[in-house]
Amino acid sequence: MQRRTFMAGLAATAATGLPLGASGETFPTQSIKIYGGFGPGSSSDVVTRLMAPQLHQALGQPIVIDNIQGAAGNIAAAMVAKARPDGYTLLSATNSMLGTNPHLFPNSGVQLDSFVPIAPVTNIGLVVVAGPAAPAQTLEGVLEASRRGRVTYGTPGAGTPMHLIGEMLRERSKGDLSHIPYKGGSAMVTDLTSGQVAIGIVAYTPASGLIKAGQLKPLAVCGTSRLAALPNVPAVAEVVPGVTIGGWFALMAPAGTPDAICRQIASAVDKALAPPHIQAQLIEMGCDRLKGGPDAVRQLAKAEYDLSGDLIRRLNIRPV
Structure with a gap:
């Protein structure tokens, strides 16, 4: 009986395209927490809070935003990197967390491969x-x-x-x-x-x-x-050609998070940022929408990681 029930649930999930969690339940079945590394009022925090109600609507579960400040965002990043890779713990990751911090804080335990990208969100003007x-x-x-x-x-x-x-x-x-x-x-x-x-x-x-x-x-x-x-x-x-570094942030999940769950959250992000009134608010804040999927995040992060690492090593830059 239990096996028939599980197989029926699996067939229903295949029909709807919704991923299963580790327990065999359709994702998501509980609230999703998004950690930010900077305080209220920062660009990434404001945008994350702006899209949270839309994410709630798209995913059908509450979105909880928690700002864990300190160490240039490394505390929040480390918490997410160590979290269970089940889609319920995410990181609002700025380009500094992904491209700069691994060079400035090499002993933090947080590197590019600590995460899998879900979707780019916006630039940070x-x-x-x-x-x-x-x-x-x-x-x-x-x-x-x-x-x-x-x-x-x-x-x-x-x-x-x-x-x-x-x-x-x-x-x-x-x-x-x-x-x-x-x-x-x-x-x-x-x-x-x-x-x-x-x-x-x-x-x-x-x-x-x-x-x-x-x-x-x-x-x-x-x-x-x-x-x-x-x-x-x-x-x-x-x-000045060649000065390409700007500001942006993306939604990331712990390494090992299933692709199907990442795709579902990415689809919800697209829906959350699509309404015209959301687009207008983003422009007002100087945060233009970034489009693309996980590969776009990987390319952005890798390019900035390489460029930042070269500058930091060559100029012997250290955090104050």
């Missing part, structure tokens, strides 16, 4: 901005000024993608861009708006109010593509 002490109002002008004398630039910390972007700009422009690392973005933005540092590299979401108020002037969007929120602001790569 990173912007080079000028404060009142900036020597020019364009990125070209700032870099030209740095070839004549010292220009300071602030970032939320050593080893962050923002720092790596600044170092790539310094190397390619052959100017005197001097890095001022902060412990987080808030203190850096305060010094930037008060003229203590000339330019900064910031996440658009928390800085958008200051940008719209004219207190910070956007000079370039980090990466290879312009932001829908700032269509007239060039991408850094348009100004």
